[in-house]
Amino acid sequence: MSVSQQSSIDLIALEERYGAHIYHPLDLVVERAEGVWLWDVEGRRYLDCISAYSAVNQGHGHPRIRAALIEQAQRVTLTSRAMRNDRLPGFLKRLTEFCGYDMALPMNTGVEAVETAIKLVRRWGYDVKGIAEDRAEIIVFSNNFHGRTTTVIGASTTPEYRRAFGPFAPGFVAVPYGDVAALERAIGPRTCAILIEPIQGEGGVIVPPEGYLKRVWAICNEHQVLFAADEIQTGFGRTGDLFACDYDSIKPDVLIVGKALGGGFYPVSAVLAGQALLGLFAPGDHGSTFGGNPLGAAVASAALDVIVDEKLTSRARYAGAKIMQGLRALTSPHILDVRGRGLLLGVEFDQPARRISEALLQRGVVAKDTHERVLRIAPPLVIDDAAIEFFLEAFADAVATLSS
Numbered sequence: 001m002s003v004s005q006q007s008s009i010d011l012i013a014l015e016e017r018y019g020a021h022i023y024h025p026l027d028l029v030v031e032r033a034e035g036v037w038l039w040d041v042e043g044r045r046y047l048d049c050i051s052a053y054s055a056v057n058q059g060h061g062h063p064r065i066r067a068a069l070i071e072q073a074q075r076v077t078l079t080s081r082a083m084r085n086d087r088l089p090g091f092l093k094r095l096t097e098f099c100g101y102d103m104a105l106p107m108n109t110g111v112e113a114v115e116t117a118i119k120l121v122r123r124w125g126y127d128v129k130g131i132a133e134d135r136a137e138i139i140v141f142s143n144n145f146h147g148r149t150t151t152v153i154g155a156s157t158t159p160e161y162r163r164a165f166g167p168f169a170p171g172f173v174a175v176p177y178g179d180v181a182a183l184e185r186a187i188g189p190r191t192c193a194i195l196i197e198p199i200q201g202e203g204g205v206i207v208p209p210e211g212y213l214k215r216v217w218a219i220c221n222e223h224q225v226l227f228a229a230d231e232i233q234t235g236f237g238r239t240g241d242l243f244a245c246d247y248d249s250i251k252p253d254v255l256i257v258g259k260a261l262g263g264g265f266y267p268v269s270a271v272l273a274g275q276a277l278l279g280l281f282a283p284g285d286h287g288s289t290f291g292g293n294p295l296g297a298a299v300a301s302a303a304l305d306v307i308v309d310e311k312l313t314s315r316a317r318y319a320g321a322k323i324m325q326g327l328r329a330l331t332s333p334h335i336l337d338v339r340g341r342g343l344l345l346g347v348e349f350d351q352p353a354r355r356i357s358e359a360l361l362q363r364g365v366v367a368k369d370t371h372e373r374v375l376r377i378a379p380p381l382v383i384d385d386a387a388i389e390f391f392l393e394a395f396a397d398a399v400a401t402l403s404s
């Protein structure tokens with residue numbers, strides 16, 4: 001059955017020996033995946049409720065995206081932007097129309113798009129708002145996650161992301177997530193932008209108070225401050241809306257996307273904004289060797305087609321409601337909270353969620369703890385009723401193993 005020459009145990013030992021230990025992964029060695037299902041090297045099947053942190057919203061190995069990748073790989077994969085390629089223009093048009101913006105700037109990983117957005121809002125702060133050189137401030141939020149570069153972890157409030165990695169770049173001010181008054185107090189003449197996740201995924205699936213984002217958006221408008229939304233995890237249907245900001249009917253000045261834009265095949269990220277903003281970049285200001293390459297453009301175009309044609313946004317809404325209903329029907333003294341939107345769900349326990357994660361794994365479900373006591377449940381958006389039933393049964397079973 002297995003094409004791997006080695007057992008899970010051997011492969012884990014090999015990885016531990018030769019790789020830096022920057023993650024604490026579950027002991028599951030995946031060999032193959034399709035849709036919502038994963039198979040390990042011993043041929044055991046698991047339901048994927050992580051979706052590579054929402055990078056595989058379309059499901060693993062989607063045949064249309066795979067075909068686009070293979071077709072493009074046979075023609076041209078990388079040109080650099082020292083010249084043009086025939087796939088980028090159509091992709092940019094598709095992406096900007098899809099997201100409702102004038103222009104896009106393609107990058108590769110999510111954090112690169114965040115870095116790009118930071119440069120963009122600072123440039124605007126100096127060239128348009130007239131902030132004195134090197135004085136611009138970006139307001140970020142407690143418990144945020146925007147990626148792992150040195151600049152971006154400098155904007156983090158999570159000690160383990162920062163420990164012994166300083167010194168950090170100045171120019172970030174953190175305020176409590178969900179607190180309108182604190183935000184208003186933090187805004188000053190040097191504030192160029194806020195950078196916000198409409199739902200904090202890594203932070204433990206934190207949904208802000210009803211109406212909060214709309215207030216934040218209004219405050220930004222009032223004070224001539226750009227609203228930059230990091231929708232890398234929440235975007236492309238995950239929360240039951242195309243973008244999580246749609247729930248509050250707000251349109252960010254700067255939209256940051258990644259993860260599912262690559263359909264689980266290839267890293268593709270982007271920053272979207274109006275012409276007045278992205279037009280501030282001139283040749284030489286920014287760049288990326290791989291950003292905008294034809295392979296990524298072909299894959300991302302197909303990834304967007306799948307989101308539309310397979311109605312993944314409404315499927316997320318339906319499946320999310322169904323799972324939420326099942327979770328809420330469970331009564332356990334160990335469950336403190338069930339929250340989230342669409343298929344970005346979190347269950348908070350009275351103990352480390354790693355335990356429930358391990359118990360689920362034994363029952364063929366992969367879901368992981370985030371922020372210690374929260375279990376994040378975020379399967380690919382293509383999950384069907386049978387898989388939902390399978391999940392809910394395994395979950396009830398796993399919860400019953402928790403000792404009091």
Ligand SMILES: *Cc1c(COP(=O)(O)O)cnc(C)c1O
Pocket residue numbers: 053109110111112114145146147148197201202230231232233234258259
């Ligand atoms: C995953 C994530 C990032 C970083 O993306 P990478 O591709 O890992 O660099 C940034 N912001 C949010 C909200 C994310 O979930």
